[in-house]
Each structure stands twice: as C-alpha cells, then as structure tokens.
Amino acid sequence: MTCGLFQILMISFFHLIELSSQQETRFVYETFRGQENLYLDGSATVLPSGLLQLTNALHHQMAHVFYKESIGLSSSRQLSFSTHFVCALVPQPGVEGGHGMAFVVSPSMDFSHAESTRYLGIFNVSKNGSPSSHVLAVELDTIWNPDFEDIDHNHVGIDVNSPLSVGIASASYYSDIKGKNESINLLSGNPLQVWVDYEGNMLNVSMAPCEVQKPSRPLLSQHINLSDIFPNRRLFVGFSAATGTAISYHYILSWSFSTSRGSLQRLDISRLPEVPHPRSEHKNLSPLFIVLLGFLAIMGFCTLTGMYFFRRSKYAEVTEAWEEEFGAHRFSYKSLYKATKGLTRMDFLEEEVLEKSTEEISFQTEK
Known part of the structure; x- marks a missing residue:
C-alpha cells in the first residue's frame, strides 16, 4: 500500500515537471x-x-x-x-x-x-x-x-x-x-x-x-x-x-x-517606429545633364567674349596718316563719347547741316 502510494506520488511529481516544461x-x-x-x-x-x-x-x-x-x-x-x-x-x-x-x-x-x-x-x-x-x-x-x-x-x-x-x-x-x-x-x-x-x-x-x-x-x-x-x-x-x-x-x-x-x-x-534611410553623399549626374551643363558653359563663355570684343571695337582709336607725321594732339573717342553723352560724328554732321539749312531759309526770308 505504501509502495503503491509512493509510485503514484512519483508519477505525479514527474508529470508536474513535464507540465512545467x-x-x-x-x-x-x-x-x-x-x-x-x-x-x-x-x-x-x-x-x-x-x-x-x-x-x-x-x-x-x-x-x-x-x-x-x-x-x-x-x-x-x-x-x-x-x-x-x-x-x-x-x-x-x-x-x-x-x-x-x-x-x-x-x-x-x-x-x-x-x-x-x-x-x-x-x-x-x-x-x-x-x-x-x-x-x-x-x-x-x-x-x-x-x-x-x-x-x-x-x-x-x-x-x-x-x-x-x-x-x-x-x-x-x-x-x-x-x-x-x-x-x-x-x-x-x-x-x-x-x-x-x-x-x-x-x-x-x-x-x-x-x-x-x-x-x-x-x-x-x-x-x-x-x-x-x-x-x-x-x-x-x-x-x-x-x-x-x-x-x-x-x-x-x-x-x-x-x-x-x-x-x-x-x-x-x-x-511602428520610422525606419531611417541613409542619404547619398554624392548623387550621380546623368550624361545628358553633364552635356547640358557643358553646352551652357560654352554659350556663356562665347557671349562674354563677344561682348568684350564689341566694347573694344566700339571704343577703338583710329589713327590717320597725317597724325603720324605731325603728332597732333587728339582726344580719344571714348573720352569724347563720354563727354558728349553718346553723340557721334554723324550727330555733329547732322547738326551742322541743320544749322546751314536754317541760315539759308532765314536769308531767303529777309529778301
């Protein structure tokens, strides 16, 4: 009786261990x-x-x-x-x-x-x-x-x-x-x-x-x-x-x-927390974008070069043959251009013709 009870207790004990596992x-x-x-x-x-x-x-x-x-x-x-x-x-x-x-x-x-x-x-x-x-x-x-x-x-x-x-x-x-x-x-x-x-x-x-x-x-x-x-x-x-x-x-x-x-x-x-995404340090430029940048750079260079030579020719000094012989004193075209606020030689000729025409008209009127 005691042995049987002990066996039952042991079986229950191991069963509890198994259940806990x-x-x-x-x-x-x-x-x-x-x-x-x-x-x-x-x-x-x-x-x-x-x-x-x-x-x-x-x-x-x-x-x-x-x-x-x-x-x-x-x-x-x-x-x-x-x-x-x-x-x-x-x-x-x-x-x-x-x-x-x-x-x-x-x-x-x-x-x-x-x-x-x-x-x-x-x-x-x-x-x-x-x-x-x-x-x-x-x-x-x-x-x-x-x-x-x-x-x-x-x-x-x-x-x-x-x-x-x-x-x-x-x-x-x-x-x-x-x-x-x-x-x-x-x-x-x-x-x-x-x-x-x-x-x-x-x-x-x-x-x-x-x-x-x-x-x-x-x-x-x-x-x-x-x-x-x-x-x-x-x-x-x-x-x-x-x-x-x-x-x-x-x-x-x-x-x-x-x-x-x-x-x-x-x-x-x-x-859910936000997932961090690393950023690219250097973005790869497409070949088309690189060609476009090169074209714009060339166009800008040509424009600046054209403007430089245009301004240089605009203010260029023209020396006549007789000036080389006598060394006459002269003012630069650039100085005259600034002094006359942009009036050119043609402007002076036009004013001279206009003055002569006015004088002729006055003389005829007096007659």
Missing part, C-alpha cells in the same frame, strides 16, 4: 527600448527610437539577437510555435545590398563559430550541412549564390543545418483581393511583415507589406520534425544578420512570439 512561452516587443531579457551580440544594438538594429553600413559584420529564456520540447507532445515580426532591409545608396537576415531557432545562443557574408552569421564552411549544426532558419536573402542553389537575389528560404535551403521561393505574398501572388522587394527599405508558424511537423512561412493583413495562403510550407533537429529538447529563438562586401542596414521594428498559435499577440502596425 511545457509551460507556454509568450512575449511581444512593440519597442525594444529598455528590454533586459534580450541577448545581443556583434553589431546588434537598440537605437534611441526603440528600433532593433542588427547591422549597419560596415563590411563583414555579424549580429545576433535572442530571447534569453529557452523553450523546452516535451517528450509527449510536439512543439508548436508562432511568431510575427516586422523587419526592414535598407540598402546603402549606390552600394550593392546584402546579404540578408534570418529568423533563427537554435539550442544555443553562441554563434562565435559562424561566418558572415553568404552564411548570414549562422553557418560556416566546416559545418555546412552537418547534423551537428542543429539550426533552423528562415532566411530573407538578398544575394544570389549559385553554390547554395539560390533561385534569385530576392528570395525567402527555409534552412536546416545548412544555408542550402530545403524550401525556397521568390519573395512575394498571396493577395486575397487579386487572388494571386504579388512580388515583394526585400531591399525596398520598407517595413515587411513575416509570419512563421510551426505545428504538426509543418512549418509555414508567410509575408506581406505592412498595409496588408496576413495572407490566407503561406509563401512556403515544409514538413520538418524539430525533435530530430534539436535532440537536447531545449531551444532559443531570435534573429541573425550579416554583411560582406555587400552591405545593408537590417532592422527589427516589432516582434511577437508564442508557443501556442492561438495566443499569439497581434502587433500594432500603426505604431
């Missing part, structure tokens, strides 16, 4: 200012506006942000989770944008072994594709890499232990109004919504612009067993981003997560 994990970040339960490394930082900035315009950076509390996998039931986040990938003007960012699920927050550039700060060459990597990532990739069988330079991929995606699609969303997929430019610099839902060994990824509600059809659906990827049954969730010679600013504007899909808290899209 299954306790729902839920959080939401409308702003990242003053949050202490986030782990940041690399170039990741929280801006005064509350934006979570992963990378800036420097080369070969890595950034990681994780929720500090781990999530436990129950042995009796499969893990399910849902997350909704708003991000922005902003290119540096005049520079090729890249390499992208990813939502990451990992048993560890230590990514000191990872590499930047095309590995997104998650993977490396030595463990590329190795089961020991134990990483699940949903990447927003803005670089076309044929080594990883990328389909283009603007795609979304599901990665398991490798940057070689097990599921991949060009960035787009299903428009319920138009009944078809509409493309999305990841490097537009505009805020983008992303949803990742995992339930019943099925991972669904959806995305849409901020003005659009969650689409009824996901962009990607992939069968994945997280228990095979994470045998230690503990995991962390967060983000990673990297740059190389191609650089971009990567931002997280808000983030909601829950291990219960039905209790995922909605994000207030109307209160």
Whole structure:
C-alpha cells in the first residue's frame, strides 16, 4: 500500500515537471527600448527610437539577437510555435545590398563559430550541412549564390543545418483581393511583415507589406520534425544578420512570439517606429545633364567674349596718316563719347547741316 502510494506520488511529481516544461512561452516587443531579457551580440544594438538594429553600413559584420529564456520540447507532445515580426532591409545608396537576415531557432545562443557574408552569421564552411549544426532558419536573402542553389537575389528560404535551403521561393505574398501572388522587394527599405508558424511537423512561412493583413495562403510550407533537429529538447529563438562586401542596414521594428498559435499577440502596425534611410553623399549626374551643363558653359563663355570684343571695337582709336607725321594732339573717342553723352560724328554732321539749312531759309526770308 505504501509502495503503491509512493509510485503514484512519483508519477505525479514527474508529470508536474513535464507540465512545467511545457509551460507556454509568450512575449511581444512593440519597442525594444529598455528590454533586459534580450541577448545581443556583434553589431546588434537598440537605437534611441526603440528600433532593433542588427547591422549597419560596415563590411563583414555579424549580429545576433535572442530571447534569453529557452523553450523546452516535451517528450509527449510536439512543439508548436508562432511568431510575427516586422523587419526592414535598407540598402546603402549606390552600394550593392546584402546579404540578408534570418529568423533563427537554435539550442544555443553562441554563434562565435559562424561566418558572415553568404552564411548570414549562422553557418560556416566546416559545418555546412552537418547534423551537428542543429539550426533552423528562415532566411530573407538578398544575394544570389549559385553554390547554395539560390533561385534569385530576392528570395525567402527555409534552412536546416545548412544555408542550402530545403524550401525556397521568390519573395512575394498571396493577395486575397487579386487572388494571386504579388512580388515583394526585400531591399525596398520598407517595413515587411513575416509570419512563421510551426505545428504538426509543418512549418509555414508567410509575408506581406505592412498595409496588408496576413495572407490566407503561406509563401512556403515544409514538413520538418524539430525533435530530430534539436535532440537536447531545449531551444532559443531570435534573429541573425550579416554583411560582406555587400552591405545593408537590417532592422527589427516589432516582434511577437508564442508557443501556442492561438495566443499569439497581434502587433500594432500603426505604431511602428520610422525606419531611417541613409542619404547619398554624392548623387550621380546623368550624361545628358553633364552635356547640358557643358553646352551652357560654352554659350556663356562665347557671349562674354563677344561682348568684350564689341566694347573694344566700339571704343577703338583710329589713327590717320597725317597724325603720324605731325603728332597732333587728339582726344580719344571714348573720352569724347563720354563727354558728349553718346553723340557721334554723324550727330555733329547732322547738326551742322541743320544749322546751314536754317541760315539759308532765314536769308531767303529777309529778301
């Protein structure tokens, strides 16, 4: 009797432990200012506006942000989770944008072994594709890499232990109004919504612009067993981003997560912080504009030159032959022109003729 009671108590005790490990994990970040339960490394930082900035315009950076509390996998039931986040990938003007960012699920927050550039700060060459990597990532990739069988330079991929995606699609969303997929430019610099839902060994990824509600059809659906990827049954969730010679600013504007899909808290899209956009230091002038400036400069030079020679010829001194012999004193035409307020030699001749005509008329009248 006593032994049976002890067994019942022990079973109840372990059952309570299992239930506690299954306790729902839920959080939401409308702003990242003053949050202490986030782990940041690399170039990741929280801006005064509350934006979570992963990378800036420097080369070969890595950034990681994780929720500090781990999530436990129950042995009796499969893990399910849902997350909704708003991000922005902003290119540096005049520079090729890249390499992208990813939502990451990992048993560890230590990514000191990872590499930047095309590995997104998650993977490396030595463990590329190795089961020991134990990483699940949903990447927003803005670089076309044929080594990883990328389909283009603007795609979304599901990665398991490798940057070689097990599921991949060009960035787009299903428009319920138009009944078809509409493309999305990841490097537009505009805020983008992303949803990742995992339930019943099925991972669904959806995305849409901020003005659009969650689409009824996901962009990607992939069968994945997280228990095979994470045998230690503990995991962390967060983000990673990297740059190389191609650089971009990567931002997280808000983030909601829950291990219960039905209790995922909605994000207030109307209160998102403003995404900063860098300005170009030097704007590239078009060839047509350069030719036009050159033409205007030549025309201006010709006009000024013409005016100079016109004024020079207007006031030019004409020396007659007899003046050279006798060296007669004379006034310059310019001096006379100023003294007579613009009267010319023809004006004097006209006045002389007029005076003679007047005298002749007077003489005839007297007769």
